[in-house]
Amino acid sequence: MIRTLLRVLGREHAKPVRRTVALMTATATAEGLSYAFLVPILGALFGPDPADAVPWLIAFGGVFAVYAILRYSSDLSGFRVGIALLRGTYHRLGGHLARLPMGWYSADRVGEVSVLAGSGVMRAMSILAHLLSPFISASVTPLTIVAVMLACNWQLGLAALVAVPVVAAIQAWTGRAVAATAARRAGRDHEATGRVIEYLQAQPVLRAGGRTTERFQVLDDSLQDVQRASRRTVLSVLPGVVGLTVTVQAMFTVLLALGTYLALNGGIGVAEVLTIFVLAARCADPLLSLADIGGKLRSARAELGRLDAVLNTEPLPEAPDPVLPAQHGVEFESVTFRHGDRTVTDTVSVTVPEGQKLAVVGPSGSGKSTLLQLLARFYDVDAGAVRVGGVDVRAIGTEALMARIAIVFQDVYLFDGTIEENVRLGRPDAGDADVREAATAARLDEVIERLPDGWATSVGEGGALLSGGERQRVSIARALLKDAPIVLLDEVTSALDPINETAVHDGIERLLAGRTVVMVAHRLRTVQRADHVVFLDGGRVVEQGTHGELLRQGGRYAGFWELAVAAHS
Structure with a gap:
């Protein structure tokens, strides 16, 4: 013993x-x-x-x-x-x-x-x-x-x-x-x-x-x-x-x-x-x-x-001699990932040049969110490679990799503290002016102004004291404050009301400017912003190209787009 x-x-x-x-x-x-x-x-x-x-x-x-x-x-x-x-x-x-x-x-x-x-x-x-x-x-x-x-x-x-x-x-x-x-x-x-x-x-x-x-x-x-x-x-x-x-x-x-x-x-x-x-x-x-x-x-x-x-459970292995990527383009090369007996992604190959935006589209369970998680190295691939700036993410130190990535997920988790404490998680050493600027860019300042305690307002466990849209604004302000060159978005507006959706979209526009972006998309506005679109089904890339090219092909993506337009009208 x-x-x-x-x-x-x-x-x-x-x-x-x-x-x-x-x-x-x-x-x-x-x-x-x-x-x-x-x-x-x-x-x-x-x-x-x-x-x-x-x-x-x-x-x-x-x-x-x-x-x-x-x-x-x-x-x-x-x-x-x-x-x-x-x-x-x-x-x-x-x-x-x-x-x-x-x-x-x-x-x-x-x-x-x-x-x-x-x-x-x-x-x-x-x-x-x-x-x-x-x-x-x-x-x-x-x-x-x-x-x-x-x-x-x-x-x-x-x-x-x-x-x-x-x-x-x-x-x-x-x-x-x-x-x-x-x-x-x-x-x-x-x-x-x-x-x-x-x-x-x-x-x-x-x-x-x-x-x-x-x-x-x-x-x-x-x-x-x-x-x-x-x-x-x-x-x-x-x-x-x-x-x-x-x-x-x-x-x-x-x-x-x-x-x-x-x-x-x-x-x-x-x-x-x-x-x-x-x-x-x-x-x-x-x-x-x-x-x-x-x-x-x-x-x-x-x-x-x-x-x-x-x-004694082994964490993901760290590279003995970590490499720092000089650039921030993203590449998925023949990526295969299995969860138990299920193959989630199967030989997926996609390239996102630095500063461009990739929209990943497809039905539920097709492996869209998994691509974001593999890029952030929440998991290691079973085959193939995920690269940032030409360097395999497994060869980059965890801290260095996460310093280059800002993540905004659909389900936002906030720690039981004040709004300011949750925003500062993006960059704890940031000055007050930087924090306020990020909040303004995410339109979080509108929320803070109507709260009695302002920045000192407690968000509750998991952010329970804020609405879904308010939590998303905090999450976007946090990502803006981090100022990372790569942004991962997992359809952040799918459950928001029109007012919050507009505010969140404004914050996202500022967040995406000049950064390499990989986003899981369902909404029309999100897909149209992308430089390149990939349609996944069953863990495989079925179609890829620009939004206009895929519409002209009249394939799976075009059908998805028509359904989205009909639902939106």
Whole structure:
């Protein structure tokens, strides 16, 4: 478990973790050794001169003081290291999630990442702060006491030593049984979390359909699965808890019977018998706590394993010697991309000279948005190449590539902050004048003027406090502030009212000026602005050319155009 913990935390945290574990082990050993003084103390008290126990009591007090200092130091170290590791783990997890390919974020990952980033990390990092010290104490202190018992009387000590492998076997068996059910429980938890999120997101649809009083069957099924998995987890732990309790009580009974037998036969004195009984009783308490501590530790270790699995997920490879493109033309050369068993794009070849605009048109599911995502390197192609300025995007550093690209998607996500904070994401070091200029160009200033708090207006989580058109204006202002030479647009006006559509189009006109543009297009105005048009169907380029050329050909694009004109009229 410690190896997994160090692997998750990184090498820089290995030294303080090992130091803390060593300190906790020394503390548990000191506690066990302190009980060795009970032998001479009880021997003196039951001897001819009880005053002989005073020096031993003073020595016991000194050893206990050392133990108290060690205990304070180890607990303090555990809390400090635990807090530092919690902060470091969140930073490491966040940085790693930001580098994972977008394809990793499938629908079922929402619940998994939500649980992992919330209670999962807290539970995993609680190992050092809350669980490791009592576990080491419950394991090492009894072993030290058994060693003291062996030194006091080999017969009784040997009888106590027999219980050690039995306790270890019960703990190992319980751990294996719990691990199997815990993995299934974690899967059910992640699925249920995803279903809860889905249920909340589906509220507008459910209410529009008048189904607010009905049960959400998918969510109900997930919660019932969690209940069944929880029951199986409890049942898998129960035999180990009972077995451990029976073993400890049986050990104490055997020691009691053996000590009585030896005392009656004169093989051992009364003081020694009492000492062994006191040591055995002190040994039983931490052993009995192993069941509870072990269960919590196994739960934390399971979360640690899941955290380790996420951190071991390989991000998209970075070029060892990144190349910076001198120009900003875009080229798709025989690009093939598969998502699972489905081929999304199939040998797509398109060239966009620097400063020109490409419109990608086609039916839903034809791979239009995928081309934008491949250009931004949200995924890597399975075959072919995507180039910027003649350089394969895989040979360009991620930061350098993203610095050259501004993206405006149809579904805009805004962070829970102010309007100004969301605009500044485009270029955090921008001056106030640049931010205001970008807002004016995107016609966001009109929105800000009518809001009571102006630039300081909170947009809510995901931008929920703004309308769709207002969110798009923030997104365009952010892209304008970034001032990247390449712009990717995923039909940003398809769901807007006429007033917002006009305002957004004005902002887009300013955004596209003088830049290389690849845009997914459905609206007439968007397609007519393009220098080159590509019609995709089934992931393949069916037709390409200028808008006028494709109309004259009378093919698939011309049919699409006629339908668009009819719908617009």
